[in-house]
Amino acid sequence: MKSYPDALEALMAQLRKLPGVGPKTAARLAFHLVRQPSADLESLAAAILDIRERLVLCSFCQNLTEIDPCPLCRDESRDRHLLCVVEYPADLVAIENSGAFRGRYFVLHGTLAPLQGVGPEDLRLEKLKEIVTDARIEEVILATNPTVEGNSTALLLRENLHPLGVRLSRPACGLPVGADLEYMDPVTICRSLDGRGTL
Ligand SMILES: [Zn+2]
Numbered sequence: 001m002k003s004y005p006d007a008l009e010a011l012m013a014q015l016r017k018l019p020g021v022g023p024k025t026a027a028r029l030a031f032h033l034v035r036q037p038s039a040d041l042e043s044l045a046a047a048i049l050d051i052r053e054r055l056v057l058c059s060f061c062q063n064l065t066e067i068d069p070c071p072l073c074r075d076e077s078r079d080r081h082l083l084c085v086v087e088y089p090a091d092l093v094a095i096e097n098s099g100a101f102r103g104r105y106f107v108l109h110g111t112l113a114p115l116q117g118v119g120p121e122d123l124r125l126e127k128l129k130e131i132v133t134d135a136r137i138e139e140v141i142l143a144t145n146p147t148v149e150g151n152s153t154a155l156l157l158r159e160n161l162h163p164l165g166v167r168l169s170r171p172a173c174g175l176p177v178g179a180d181l182e183y184m185d186p187v188t189i190c191r192s193l194d195g196r197g198t199l
Contacts, residue, residue, distance in 0.1 A: 008034070060131060062107045062124060063089050072096075072104065079103040081138040085128065085157060087111050087145060090182040095143065098186035100193040103141075106131060111149040112156055123153070125160050132166055139167040141196060145180055158199050168199040 004012070008030055015026040033041065057063070058070040065071075072078070082103025086092050092105050108123050132140060142157050144150035158168055172195035181189065 060135075061092075061105045062109065062127065063092055063105065077102075081136065082141070083132065083135075083137045083139070084141040084143050086143050086181065087150065087153070088182070091143065091145070094181050094184060094186075095189055095193070098189035098193075100186075100190035101141075103139075104135075108144070108153070111144060111147075111153040113149050120156055123156075125157075128157070129160060129164065132161060132164055137166055139169060141193070142168060142170045142199065143181065143193075147180075154199075169196040170199050171196050 011030045011033065012023070012026040015021055015029050016023060021029070033044075054066050055064045056066075056068055058065045058068055058073055060069050060073040063070055063072070079102050082101075083106055084092075084095065084101055084103055085106045085108060086095065087108055087110065089107055089109075092107060095101050095105075106128055108128075110118055110123060112118060112120065112123070131137065140157075140161055142154040144153045144157075154170055161168055171189075171192040
């Protein structure tokens with residue numbers, strides 16, 4: 001049974017694909033959008049199309065950027081031999097805002113999650129190994145979150161990077177078990193990076 005005009009049904013169907021949006025929220029958002037002025041709708045549509053057209057992955061850190069390599073990777077004042085591996089772009093932003101780290105990053109865009117079908121082949125391991133070797137990285141900080149998935153990802157990274165002869169470390173005490181870097185305060189991030197231990 002169909003209850004809305006086709007255009008509205010189509011919009012709701014797209015909105016329902018977003019994380020955390022069920023049928024009721026999709027309907028509420030769709031009706032909200034219907035009431036907006038054309039100019040706002042055009043800006044929204046343009047912003048959505050822009051992320052496709054203007055964002056690429058940085059060929060070094062794999063973070064989202066409009067220029068490749070990204071401004072952070074091009075910054076000559078950063079320590080070129082120190083690499084911090086994080087799960088998501090939001091973790092990079094959290095560490096960057098803490099001011100505790102002056103090296104470069106590598107974004108995995110995920111963690112090992114066998115139940116969700118995410119295996120080692122989905123984590124850009126080959127790219128990471130290539131960067132560690134080619135950029136003559138001396139220390140890799142495995143800053144995946146202290147969760148079950150984050151810890152098993154750190155172990156997988158250790159297995160893969162250890163043969164390359166690079167120093168490996170993991171942010172220490174201060175990071176609560178099960179916590180998410182993205183939501184951690186800058187002071188805690190600073191302390192845990194300063195107190196990182198060799199793996
Ligand atoms: Zn980059």
